[in-house]
Amino acid sequence: MATSATSDQLLVVIDPVARRTDGESVRIAKDVLSAGAAGTKVCLPDGPEEFARALARRGSRRPVVIGDDRALVRAVGLLHRQRELAGCxxxxxxVGGALALTRSLGVPAGAVAAARAVLDGAERRMDLLVDDSDGVVLGALRIPPVGGVTPVREVVADGAGHPWLRTCRSLVRTLVPARPSGIDPAPEAGPARLRVEVDGRTLVDLGQPVAGVSVVPGVPGAARVEVRPASVGAEATPLSAEGRTVTVSGAHFRYRADAIVSGPVRTRTWVVRESAWGLILPPG
Known part of the structure; x- marks a missing residue:
């Protein structure tokens, strides 16, 4: 559902990554917004803390973020934790390199087109996935994260009898800091043993190794969950379900929520909050 954007007073928060990545696009967007709005205040935060303070002190101004997927997720997460998403x-x-999420949400590409959408667009309310640590997911959640890093020990484990490999292993141990006590180890590469529950019903249990789990928006108020079992021989058929609550538990696992990799954790629950946040998009 879309409603017209009403406030002509803008708070433009320019993410520092955007300034470093493409200063020209940032300048163009700032010029278009300043020329088209009744009043524009520009903030140039140097880090996450200043970014948060700028949003918290926006008053009645409409917040406009110039940045990439991470900047958008950071803004939504901050407003969620401040319990101000409903009215903002x-x-x-x-602007930046990681823009897959923003494209999937319908934000126009290009500084001029996106800035004009800010001025002339309408608010579209969308579902939000919120986890039990108050983290948010706007688009896709994946386990294991795409592009995960193979643990270093798998690369150097065959060093017995090879002096040059033992030397490499010693060098790796010198360069890689020791894990602080109390921090969970990274999960092993390969199939995971996880229990995936959707609205309290078990979709896959610990006895079935899985190659991957994905959670994406489904019908309004629900998420679509797909589990790919680890195949032996012929490819296994994916298991799928839709529901409001998704719980994953079992061995330590990492997950990629939008552009951010988190974990490892033993269990995590996500709940869909229907129409929880609004984004200004082109009309129509």
Missing amino acids: ALSLVP
């Missing part, structure tokens, strides 16, 4: 419509001008 966000706008985004995408």
